[in-house]
Amino acid sequence: MKSLAYNWQFLGVARTRILIWSLALMTLSSVTSVLVIRQVLFAKLEDRIQQSMQLEIEEFHQLRAGNNPQTGQPFQDDVEAIVDVFLSRNIPEDDEYLIAIVDGEFYRASSLALPPALQPDGALMQRWARLSQPRQGIAVTSEGNILYQAEPIRPNSELSSSVETARGEDIFVVAYLTTGERDEVNEAVQTVTQVSLSVLAIASLLAWLAAGKVLAPLRLLSQTARSISDANLTERIPVRGSGDIAELAITFNDMMDRLEATFNSQRQLLNDVGHELRTPMTIIRGHLELIGSTSDEQQETLDIVLDELDRMSRFINELMLLAKAERPDFLTPATIDLTLFTEELLTKITTLGDRHWRLDALGTGQFVGDRQRLTEAIVNLAQNAIHHTDPSDTIMLGSALRQGRIYLWVKDTGEGIDPADQQRIFERFVRGHSRHPHPEGTGLGLAIVQAIAIAHNGDVTLTSHPGQGATFTLVLPYLPPPD
Numbered sequence: 001m002k003s004l005a006y007n008w009q010f011l012g013v014a015r016t017r018i019l020i021w022s023l024a025l026m027t028l029s030s031v032t033s034v035l036v037i038r039q040v041l042f043a044k045l046e047d048r049i050q051q052s053m054q055l056e057i058e059e060f061h062q063l064r065a066g067n068n069p070q071t072g073q074p075f076q077d078d079v080e081a082i083v084d085v086f087l088s089r090n091i092p093e094d095d096e097y098l099i100a101i102v103d104g105e106f107y108r109a110s111s112l113a114l115p116p117a118l119q120p121d122g123a124l125m126q127r128w129a130r131l132s133q134p135r136q137g138i139a140v141t142s143e144g145n146i147l148y149q150a151e152p153i154r155p156n157s158e159l160s161s162s163v164e165t166a167r168g169e170d171i172f173v174v175a176y177l178t179t180g181e182r183d184e185v186n187e188a189v190q191t192v193t194q195v196s197l198s199v200l201a202i203a204s205l206l207a208w209l210a211a212g213k214v215l216a217p218l219r220l221l222s223q224t225a226r227s228i229s230d231a232n233l234t235e236r237i238p239v240r241g242s243g244d245i246a247e248l249a250i251t252f253n254d255m256m257d258r259l260e261a262t263f264n265s266q267r268q269l270l271n272d273v274g275h276e277l278r279t280p281m282t283i284i285r286g287h288l289e290l291i292g293s294t295s296d297e298q299q300e301t302l303d304i305v306l307d308e309l310d311r312m313s314r315f316i317n318e319l320m321l322l323a324k325a326e327r328p329d330f331l332t333p334a335t336i337d338l339t340l341f342t343e344e345l346l347t348k349i350t351t352l353g354d355r356h357w358r359l360d361a362l363g364t365g366q367f368v369g370d371r372q373r374l375t376e377a378i379v380n381l382a383q384n385a386i387h388h389t390d391p392s393d394t395i396m397l398g399s400a401l402r403q404g405r406i407y408l409w410v411k412d413t414g415e416g417i418d419p420a421d422q423q424r425i426f427e428r429f430v431r432g433h434s435r436h437p438h439p440e441g442t443g444l445g446l447a448i449v450q451a452i453a454i455a456h457n458g459d460v461t462l463t464s465h466p467g468q469g470a471t472f473t474l475v476l477p478y479l480p481p482p483d
Contacts, residue, residue, distance in 0.1 A: 018211040030196040034181075037192060041185045046147070046180070052093065053136075053149040053174040060086055060172055064153065079153050079170045081106055095180045100153075102172040104129045117141035117178055132169050144179030217249055224252075227358050233260040281312075330455050331370040335481040338363040338406065342399040345375060345408075349382035353390045360398030360411055367406050368479035369456055374408065377452040377460075380445040381410040381472045388470065389414030401478065406458075409473035417464040426450045427458070449474075 064082050068075050075082050083100040087110055092098055097118055098110035106129075108118035115126055117139070124139055128150050136149040153170035166448040224235050236256060239249045291301045342362055350357040378397070385395045389412050417425065426446050447458075449472070453460045456476045464470035 001130055008249065012374055015208070015211045015215055016213075019204065019208050022207040023200070023210075026200055026203055026207075030200055034189060034193050034196060038185065038189045041188065042182070047179050049147050049178065049181070050136075050149075050174045052096065053176060055148055056092075056096075056098065056174045057151055057172070058091070059090065060151070063089075080107065082153065083172070094263050095177045097173075097175045097177070099125075099128075099173040099175060101125070101129050101169070101173070104169060115141075115143050117143050117146060117177075118175060127174050128171050129169065131171055144182065146175050146177050148173055148175040150174075170252060192419055206210060207244070217246075221249065221252060233263055331373060331393040332481075333368050333370055334370050335366055336371055336374075338365050338367060338399055338401055341371065341374075342397065342408075345378050346397050348375070349379060349395075349397065349410075352379070353386040354380055355386060355389060356392070356394040358396045359392055360396035360409070361400055363399035363401045363407070365401040367476075367479050368400070369406070369476065371451045371454075373455070374474070377449045378408060378410060384445055384472070385410055385412040385414065388412065388417070393469075404478045406476040406478055408476075409471055411469065413469040416466040416468050417462065417470050418466060422462050422464060425462075446472075 060082075063086050066075070067073060068081055069085060070081075079102050081098075084104070087098060087100075087108060090098065090110070092110045096110075097114060099118065100107045100109070106125055109118075114120075116122070117127065124141070124146070128148075131150050132152055134149075134151050136147075139148060140144040150173045151169055153172050220238075227235055227317060233256065236253045239246050239253070291298060317471070325451060342359070346357065346359055382395065382397075389395060393413045395413075398407075398409050398411065400407040426449075450460050453474050453476065458474060458476035461473045461475060462470065463473070
């Protein structure tokens with residue numbers, strides 16, 4: 001119960017962290033979006049106001065260059081008439097004000113209800129009255145910002161000075177109080193903010209549910225891992241869909257397969273070792289208990305005990321060799337000349353037994369491998385061939401380098417291997433059926449050969465038919481020597 005509580009606490013923390021990070025990212029995104037939207041709307045508002053004011057100025061200039069509709073004559077320098085006609089024809093937008101200043105004094109505006117900042121006696125109006133050249137800008141007032149564009153009104157035949165003077169001028173001003181428009185933008189932004197908050201709340205709930213869904217396989221993984229013991233290694237996680245979580249489940253199941261195989265192998269190894277050691281220990285105990293009183297009987301018992309101890313020592317050494325085969329330093333690679341190596345092997349194995357030894361094929365070339373381990377593998381194959389042959393049989397050694405692979409084989413003309421035993425004999429402590437008993441064997445020779453081949457990233461193959469001999473072949477990938 002305690003481990004289960006820890007499991008849920010851990011996953012709860014992970015779920016909360018996922019939610020916090022999701023919420024932080026969504027909040028940052030929402031705040032950034034709202035601020036960007038606000039600035040974009042203000043920029044578009046100012047641009048639209050500028051275009052509207054520019055359009056009013058252009059229309060005023062067009063009217064000034066035309067004729068007075070009442071007289072049919074050009075306006076000339078009749079500024080009042082130009083202003084009167086323009087204001088009578090143009091209806092400004094909300095918060096837009098068209099103002100005319102004549103001889104430095106306020107003359108007329110498009111609206112009678114001017115805001116306080118645009119009153120005739122105000123500081124802004126007095127500043128405009130002194131202009132002698134076009135000007136546009138923003139005036140900050142207590143009512144809000146006022147965008148304006150002021151143009152001196154000059155008759156076509158007269159050019160005034162380009163500098164500001166003390167005397168009054170004729171000025172046409174388009175002013176826009178942005179408070180109302182900005183309030184509408186702020187209201188829209190507020191609406192967007194409220195909607196974003198609502199979406200954020202819903203997204204947080206969905207993120208919490210999604211995090212639980214995503215973490216569900218991890219909860220199952222944790223529960224499965226806690227339910228596994230050395231007595232129960234069969235539990236697996238069901239794999240659903242694809243993605244990282246499914247890949248994690250597949251990896252976990254693969255790891256469990258390897259662990260189960262390792263545990264089973266260890267159990268089998270302990271059983272086999274116990275069985276193999278029990279026999280010589282029983283023999284030793286029995287002979288020691290029945291040891292005679294004469295020197296000959298004692299010597300005979302001593303010889304038997306030493307022989308059994310030698311067999312146990314050989315058995316332990318072979319077990320240690322198999323254990324080392326899984327270590328990365330099991331091999332000591334070096335450059336090997338295939339021709340010389342094959343000839344050396346033939347010289348060594350011919351001393352193992354009284355058989356007809358022959359060289360079947362001689363390969364040429366150089367490759368990288370562990371000379372001692374490969375020698376040990378071939379010697380084991382030769383000893384195995386001796387156990388399944390008679391003195392009149394022939395044992396052949398061959399080598400070849402072809403199609404990117406190194407081949408080393410031991411071939412005999414003996415009794416062959418039963419098809420039912422051909423796969424089993426590479427397992428530890430398994431001995432094939434033979435009419436040639438060899439009780440001194442440990443059943444580890446072919447397992448060692450296979451381990452050496454696998455350590456070289458290769459394999460060992462067997463071709464055999466009962467009564468027609470057998471051929472064991474080491475097939476190794478060709479690794480060229482370094483330059």
